[in-house]
Amino acid sequence: MGKIISKNKFTIFLIVLLVLNFSCDNNESQELEVEESITPEMYSETLGLLKDKAKYAPGEEVSFHVDEVRENTIIRYKFLGEVLAEESLSATTWNWTPPIEDFRGYMVELVDIANEDVLGTIAVDVSSNWTKFPRYGFLSSFGNISSENQNEVLNNLKDFHVNGLQYYDWHAKHHIPLPLDANGSPESTWVDLFNREIKFETVNNYINAGHELNMASMFYNLIFGAWHPENGDGFSNEWLAFKDQYHKNSDKHDLGDLGSILVTNPSNQDWQKYIFNKTEDVYSNLNFDGWHLDQLGNRGLLYDYNGYLMDLETGFENFLNNLKTHFPEKKIVLNAVDQYGQDNILKTPVDFAYTEVWSRIQYSDLVQVILENREMSNNQLNTVLAAYMNYDASEGSFNTPSVLLTDAVIFAFGGSHLELGEHMLSREYFPFNNLYMQDDLKNSLKEYYDFMVAYENLLRDGGDFVIPDVSSKSISLNNWPPITGNASVVGKKIDNKTVIQLLNFDGTNTLSWRDNNKIQTKPNAFAGFDLSIAVDHSVSKVWFASPDFKGGASKEVEYIQNDNTIQITVPYLEYWSMIVLEQ
Template identity: 45%
Template structure:
């Protein structure tokens, strides 16, 4: 999280502005008000257990015969006539499966897709984590709390990180378990209300999400001694314990943050007891553990060099031992300590905060592949990857092309992106809401998250990445195999069972190979229609279909194809940011 945490520039640009915002402000428009949202769909939960009842709600249903279809990948599972704006569906018995629900109408010219929504049937969020956040816990009406979580629910966010909610890093609960404070000041001197925390947790649980509290693994404020933190537990910049390691902060922050040895067993026991206080008062599901990246050479009180990555692993094991039923996630800042963190086998998924040293699109794949190695392919990757970072030094709007291209690449690689909360994330200080979202971006994000859920079994459920050769036969597009290059549609293949998946990622008009789009200058790609291509394959092909979050809400589209000497030839209906082709054999 906070390698560059709480910079004064952020404070100047954000805190004075944010305090005037309406509590509960989400930064999102009413989905029913979107210019293309003649029908908007929602579900009552972000994810469902097998066999659970799914309740759908439509903003409206047009007159005439309207139909509802349930799909798993390219397979039609059944359909029914719509009889109103609310209906239920019993989730199939197969666990860890994504579905797309289509609302459509028929005419003499064929079908018209009116609306779509994804449904995730998964009994455990760690199989397909979709992480969101909360960062402001002032006094709020219930309607404001429900509005924020309903929006996250519409994006199928199944876990929510509570950022900077705590009283003190070394004493996270305000007050004691016997007498918790009704309100208190957080690290940035903002007021946090216990009632708001409780109401958020209750609403999150009602939507089938996990509520995860955030804290450093080794932070203490300047009054920690009076709260029982021992001088011998700290880490120091010298081997004579003269100068504590510190993350220096100035007003309005109420203290700098002094760093302890995460591997010190007495500190582990102390903070574990403080976490026990938290769990006794607030029904959190787990602990999002943070660090500050590489600190250089540091020493313990006795002058011995501290192994921070090893200490992180020890800390994780201690937290799991103290609260075995609670979930754990830990940040690997720029990959620091990732192997040790993941190697514990005690974290729910891999969480990587990405910075300038890993700003290339190719670094996203490298990070996922490293995590796959560390976890033997058992854990998914979530990126904390802050978009339009420099643009966010001032008030403004997210650059839609930059956000969508980055999400297309992350999702195609099998990752997820921590980015949605009360607002969209642009800085490592999560309350920073300098950048808003256009209506276009808001509508697109819903489509992208529906796509992430509906096709999760092709995107992030095993399989092997491979190279597939795609060639243009009409000159409308230029193709190149991964890694991304400017001026090309980049291909990324994944073999999933008998299916060959081919992601087409459009870098044709891109101006940078950095996912960060620091200043919001990534241009919008032109949509290219009816482009003919050849795909090399030695496998038999009996069916070709495509789907895209940019087209018809990700609905399946069957493609006619011809066999060639080296494979097949098909015509792409259109491509903007991202198309997914699927080649199947009977």
């Protein structure tokens, strides 16, 4: 394998990859005997395997359910390709207690032992802290919603292992998120800034029902916003940010006919005291697990009330540090809009990295954001990307290939994707739900989230990216970043394992992940093709898994080692496949 990339050299890593992106086998590309593509596998779960929660604490029992018991079916529990236990499927419900170790992902497979056919798979995440491996979803409607409908939403998200929820636009005013009556009790209803009705009971029920499923709840609010302050609010204009030095022109975020959000100075200690007290009102009445803070990106030159030039990024840092001191038990995360302020943000006690992606338009740009966040946090925090798919489309369905390929890239580099709530997300205004998921996307996406969870200890739990030396006589390869027409190779070393990931761009027609015009095409699928991998050690085991193949179930692969080369036959590649070499 290639040289290990040091923690603080990700930029050099990307430059080297750009220079060497043909280093796999493209220097002999004219001699390739390219494998003909095949009809993609059409895998479907047959027994309706489900579990009861989004994640589990160490020592907590997992409850499973299937629609029927089928003869000759066994339950196989695995950790990173290793079988931990097997038992016969003898009832439609059963329990399993995973090993006590914290922060581990497992794969549970239902297998017909007569022919080793995989009938169903599901992942299990055992983590005491959900922000170690954040899988973030959202809620955006809090009106008169029945408990049955709320439970339906949450159970669907639970099946995707969503372990944290952002409550988008649940509040009344940015500077008074939870309105109280004259007696200091929460109002029963209020309206958000777009005049949608919000019911306290709905918000409260969502929080409590989510906790039953081990799903955390984070309330959304700006770090520096005031919405229509009135006499009696206790708000002071001296807390605002200004476009001039004479506090005549305050900074505003215009919402057209609805008015404007006034931008406050996050460094102002009186503003912090005020909004922390309003946040205390939230926590005293609603059992939120933390605050999802938002910003508005680079606002240009700003001044405080006294005419001094503001440093907004330093203001974020000061605010977050003081917020954590004030609410030490609550989680906090701040959106780095297009990475604005992220270096300062990740110096504070935020619990994971969050980036809303705008100007980064290529698949390789998404990876660069993840690597930047990794370096800025000293490899301590995982990343959630708010990356809105098919953004310019206003009707119809999401384009399945663009969503799956984007998720494959994000997940392969250890990130996760904010995209699932009451619907799939396509705009920064979360209630927008004009696009729908077709059944093939729904089914495939569950396999992708299972895969991310089952193999989280390879994908999201440390390790060092490497530049691999991989070649094939059958398909076109190049090291990351991607090239249309090739499968792109990503290498990583973690513990005693070398991980080789193949991200397939053979057959695709754009490298723009957002796919605004829904033109992305499915990659060509390949089966049973050769792969040669250079190694610098002896190998004891090789195994394969793909979210596109048999539900992500792992499969041991025969190999031949000749000196410093491993030769294998890869079972399958459509969007994303993973090969693991163990010493």
